[in-house]
Amino acid sequence: MPRFDLHSHSTASDGVLPPAALVARALDHGVDVLALTDHDDTAGLAEARAAAAGTTLTLVTGVEISVTWERHTVHVVGLHVDPLSTALDEGLAAIRRGRDTRARAIAQSLAKAGIAGAYEGALEFVTSERLVSRTHFARFLVERGHVKDMKAAFKRFLVPGKPGYVPHAWAPLADAIAWIHAAGGQAVVAHPGRYPLTATGMRRLLGAFRDAGGDGVEILSSSHSAAQATEFATYARVFGLLGSCGSDFHGPGESWIELGALPPLPAGVTPVWTDW
Ligand code: AMP
Ligand code: MN
Ligand code: MN
Ligand code: MN
16 A cells, blocks of 8 residues: 655745655655645645656645635645646635735734734745745744744744734635635545534534535544544544545654654545545
């Protein structure tokens, strides 16, 4: 059975490694099929594809779209998307414009908490002029000594109820799924275990996702415990969704697990790659 890792990030969004280096690292760690799924952008895919050409690694062209569903931020991964799709490209461009506006508001909120220059500071950590994220603010907060590490940056700042958090309207769920499908891809709910939802809320989310044409759900993720993997395997069966797995790798030292470091999907789950 090939080793699949269907969720990862590069410098095209908030990852640490450029796409070619990410592909090289995936090969070093025995990954056979890697999806590059940068946040709200497909700009890294050409470099990743070129780096994978002529190697044993199959590159899946992916994306991770930021969505707002019932006031919750939810991430939807697209797998096998055509980066040249106009619908997808325009949708992602609109999300990225919203990110810049949000970044200025985040900086204002941090300024009120006594941290000046955060917008310019975060931009120093941005690796693609196309996209600024909370991760870049977190790196700025660490580097300036406001917090000791990334985890602390997200605990003390940048999350609901803390300075530097700004509520934001991302793409509607149905739009994200429609863009992914217009681009010929499959839509997968990313790391469902990370959303602060009750069991009822999770069923509503997965029901809404499935009813909007969504295809799969991540079962194995660095964000999930073994118990959550079992739980989401059951949800996948109940909702008729395919199962996916991804490390959500962001970079050496900044990620919870290494590229490709996931166990096999639980029995009874239909893998998202069944028809590939
Ligand atoms: P954004 O899409 O700009 O809201 O940024 C979200 C990103 O922040 C996620 O994709 C993660 O990479 C990162 N992130 C969120 N929470 C944490 C955390 N607790 N520790 C480290 N990184 C986090
Ligand atoms: Mn990220
Ligand atoms: Mn995510
Ligand atoms: Mn991710």
